[in-house]
Amino acid sequence: MPICWKACLEKKYSLAGWTAGILVYMAILGWYYPSLAEAGDEMQALMDLMPKDMWAMFGIDEAVDMLSPSGFLTAEAFGMMLPIFFSVFAMGIGSRAIGGEETDGTLELLATLPIARRQLYFEKFAALVILVTALGILLWLGVLFASARGGMALSVGPVAGSSVMVALLGLFFGAITLAAGAMTGRRTQTVAIGSALIVVTFLFKSLAAMIDSLSALKWLSPFYYYGQGLSLDENLLFVDTLPLVGGIIVLAIAGLIVFERRDLCT
Amino acid sequence: MISISNLSKHYGSVVAVDDLNLSIEPGEVFGFIGPNGAGKTTTIRVLVGLLKPTRGSVHIFGMDCWSDGAKIRNRIGYLPGDLYLYQKMTTRSLVRYFARLRNTDTAAETDRLARQFDLDLDRPIGQLSKGNRQKAGLIQALAHRPDLLVLDEPTAGLDPLLQQEFLELMGHMRERGQTVFLSSHLLAEVERVADRIGVINSGQLNRIGTVAELRAAARRIIEIRFEHPPAASEFADVEGVSNAEIHGTMLKCIATGSMDALMKAAARHTVVDVRSQEENLEEVFLDMYRENA
Known part of the structure; x- marks a missing residue:
């Protein structure tokens, strides 16, 4: 797997940077949570005043108990910040994988080596999965660290499940840019497509939660399926991962079909 | 292969x-x-x-x-x-x-x-x-x-x-x-x-x-100096010859393929000097490009 290995090594500094950012963020949350919890009833009363629509704008379907560890981390991290972190990280890898190499001109030599395009594509995809999984594992460890630091006593299993869901959401958007790059050979356009889809699908989910007549829009949003499996109190159910896993597989296959058939480096 | x-x-x-x-x-x-x-x-x-x-x-x-x-x-x-x-x-x-x-x-x-x-x-x-x-x-x-x-x-x-x-x-x-x-x-x-x-x-x-x-397909630029100036028309229809021009006592023309007809036509006069310059391949290809364009 030399292509996969090279792609992973190229992103080692990027992975280290994102990991550092997430760990710092988690450390801040772990440091901040005890003072929030001490505020007790006053803080909860303030939270109760916030309308449901306000929560929806931050990616949370229902008003959460901000004083509980899981409610605090859902509101502060898993609701919006971490999905965006993971999606941007994965999109960077996906857009660079094939579209970036073709834009830079380096794909011309790589694609004329004695490897099938299918192998090239799968190795690039494997690198995306490995890097996002690595960030997911580091997130899992970071949340457990924050939990220990802030006395939250979160269980290992649900934190792992939530980390899996956020990694799957990132992979979904990474798969979009990788497949779009494989189809078009253009990096800038794929990043634009991916970024627009993050914003639009996040809005779909928020609008669906706020406006009853638009509730069907949630089915078009990967953020909705992400939210369905997200829980820091209960273990992740396999079935909740299926919509995102299925979407990732469909995107991967669609990108491969076009990549195997189209002209490269035109 | x-x-x-x-x-x-x-x-x-x-x-x-x-x-x-x-x-x-x-x-x-x-x-x-x-x-x-x-x-x-x-x-x-x-x-x-x-x-x-x-x-x-x-x-x-x-x-x-x-x-x-x-x-x-x-x-x-x-x-x-x-x-x-x-x-x-x-x-x-x-x-x-x-x-x-x-x-x-x-x-x-x-x-x-x-x-x-x-x-x-x-x-x-x-x-x-x-x-x-x-x-x-x-x-x-x-x-x-x-x-x-x-x-x-x-x-x-x-x-x-x-x-x-x-x-x-x-x-x-x-x-x-x-x-x-x-x-x-x-x-x-x-x-x-x-x-x-x-x-x-x-x-x-x-x-x-x-x-x-x-x-072999290359053309040659031929210069023939005569004792007395010939008429350009004598060389206009000679096989393999084109662009025939008379400058004083000198004939300048372009020859392609066999030189036999040109030499026989020139032999009707007193020839003082003959110079032949082969067109280089670069010019041959440039001609091909131009023809195609």
Whole structure:
């Protein structure tokens, strides 16, 4: 797997940077949570005043108990910040994988080596999965660290499940840019497509939660399926991962079909 | 070795290559000549499996370039016309990376080529001059000792000394029985190493032949000085003669093919001096390009 290995090594500094950012963020949350919890009833009363629509704008379907560890981390991290972190990280890898190499001109030599395009594509995809999984594992460890630091006593299993869901959401958007790059050979356009889809699908989910007549829009949003499996109190159910896993597989296959058939480096 | 049958490649309504037929034998150095935009690079990209033919087929080693591309490319070395290498890698790490993908070991040959080209293998490619990047590209194309070398404008960016070295290298490859498909818009570099030359223009193969055959088609500029000025009309209809002009006692004309008719026509007068200047191949090809344009 030399292509996969090279792609992973190229992103080692990027992975280290994102990991550092997430760990710092988690450390801040772990440091901040005890003072929030001490505020007790006053803080909860303030939270109760916030309308449901306000929560929806931050990616949370229902008003959460901000004083509980899981409610605090859902509101502060898993609701919006971490999905965006993971999606941007994965999109960077996906857009660079094939579209970036073709834009830079380096794909011309790589694609004329004695490897099938299918192998090239799968190795690039494997690198995306490995890097996002690595960030997911580091997130899992970071949340457990924050939990220990802030006395939250979160269980290992649900934190792992939530980390899996956020990694799957990132992979979904990474798969979009990788497949779009494989189809078009253009990096800038794929990043634009991916970024627009993050914003639009996040809005779909928020609008669906706020406006009853638009509730069907949630089915078009990967953020909705992400939210369905997200829980820091209960273990992740396999079935909740299926919509995102299925979407990732469909995107991967669609990108491969076009990549195997189209002209490269035109 | 290479068999191209009725190859056409279209980009939408633009015809880049039009019904190209070509056969190249093992051990042959084939020069593929044409002006910029003639279809050379498109043909080469079909050969190496980057582009799918719109019509026709291309076979190398008896296998189809599109469906059996990976097997074919194991025995091909390729240097693109627009060479882009990973800027942060060194030449050594680049060639090692490609060798892993080829499932072979090229370390010894890489070192030998680096000595021959006088290239520091351990400098990042991004820090190399254009000429040295071209050397790095040549090394990655040659290191696995391919049966077929496909080179698109290989001497672009090389100084004259390196161009000379490169042409000598082509000669060595021919001696070793390796086949070379060499594209260029510069005839001078191709005619020195190529066994045969094909001329492509506007996507069509205009002419193909050995260097000697193409030279035979070359025109000569003839100057004949007479004792007394002849009439230009005496030479206007002479077979193989064109552009006959009289300047004082001198006839200037262009002769193609046999000189017999011209000499017999000139012998009717007292000839003082005859000068013949062969048109160089570069001019022959420029004429072909103009005719086609």
